[in-house]
Amino acid sequence: xxxxxxxxxxxxxxxxxxxxxxxxxxxxxxxxxxxxxxxxxxxxxxxxxxxxxxxxxxxxxxxxxxxxxxxxxxxxxxxxxxxxxxxxxxxxxxxxxxxxxxxxxxxxxxxxxxxxxxxxxxxxxxxxxxxxxxxxxxxxxxxxxxxxxxxxxxxxxxxxxxxxxxxxxxxxxxxxxxxxxxxxxxxxxxxxxxxxxxxxxxxxxxxxxxxxxxxxx
Numbered sequence: 001x002x003x004x005x006x007x008x009x010x011x012x013x014x015x016x017x018x019x020x021x022x023x024x025x026x027x028x029x030x031x032x033x034x035x036x037x038x039x040x041x042x043x044x045x046x047x048x049x050x051x052x053x054x055x056x057x058x059x060x061x062x063x064x065x066x067x068x069x070x071x072x073x074x075x076x077x078x079x080x081x082x083x084x085x086x087x088x089x090x091x092x093x094x095x096x097x098x099x100x101x102x103x104x105x106x107x108x109x110x111x112x113x114x115x116x117x118x119x120x121x122x123x124x125x126x127x128x129x130x131x132x133x134x135x136x137x138x139x140x141x142x143x144x145x146x147x148x149x150x151x152x153x154x155x156x157x158x159x160x161x162x163x164x165x166x167x168x169x170x171x172x173x174x175x176x177x178x179x180x181x182x183x184x185x186x187x188x189x190x191x192x193x194x195x196x197x198x199x200x201x202x203x204x205x206x207x208x209x210x211x212x213x214x215x216x217x
Contacts, residue, residue, distance in 0.1 A: 035065060042068075051078030058089055063096025070104060083108055084116040091124055091150060095142040121151055132162075135209040140166040144177060156184055157193050164197035169210050 038053035051072050057065030066089045072078045073086035087108035093101035109117065128146055131139035140162055148159035160181045166174030182190055200206065 035062065038065070038068070042072075047072060047078030049078075058092075061096075063093045063098050063101075066090075066096065067093035067098045067101050067104070070101070070108075074104070074108065084112050084120060087112050087117070088120045088123065091120065092127070095124075095128070095146055095150065097142075117152065125151075135211070137169065137171065137210050137212070140169070140171055140210075141173060141177070144174075148181065156181055157189060160185060160190070160193050161197050161200075164194060165201060165206060168197075168201055169206065 034053055034057060038050045038057070041047070041050040041053060051069065054065045054069040054072065058069045070086045070089035070093060073082050073089065075081065087105060090101050090105040090108055094105050112120075124146065128139055128143045132143060144159045144162050144166065147155045147162070160178065163174050163178035163181060167178050185193075
């Protein structure tokens with residue numbers, strides 16, 4: 001099986017991939033890494049334990065764990081096979097930047113009922129909006145991706161709104177994405193959304209909400 005020379009790996013088949021030793025794991029005094037424990041459980045064919053560990057990490061927002069949990073759910077290892085649940089975690093991993101998650105999501109979308117897919121999209125949208133409400137800067141561009149590319153019925157106005165806000169907040173790639181989306185919108189729509197972004201930025205004090213945490217001294 002191909003060795004992935006990074007700290008953490010994601011499951012590409014039904015067993016765990018080989019991974020580089022995590023430096024912290026060399027010290028017996030250190031707290032064990034739960035991700036590494038999950039990988040080791042999968043390598044030992046203890047898929048129930050692996051699923052339990054990956055689920056906890058997935059719920060906490062670990063995108064690699066979300067992908068791995070989706071793989072286990074799709075294959076029915078450690079948990080009963082469940083395509084809709086696997087798709088939800090795969091989409092979250094995709095939005096978190098796990099490259100292989102997009103292929104997994106595409107495969108699962110074809111075998112999930114439309115009604116279930118709508119429910120999944122609704123839950124993911126609520127999850128992302130909750131992160132935005134808490135001022136999570138890392139949620140802005142994934143939310144743009146969700147509304148522009150992932151939803152079955154894209155919401156370009158919402159995507160454009162958050163690229164306007166993201167650019168004002170100095171987020172990487174926000175300006176380029178903003179200009180790209182603007183090319184798909186009518187002039188009157190651009191003006192309307194720009195007005196909304198201007199008002200929202202001031203009235204909701206987004207500069208304060210999304211302020212970069214001070215560096216540790």
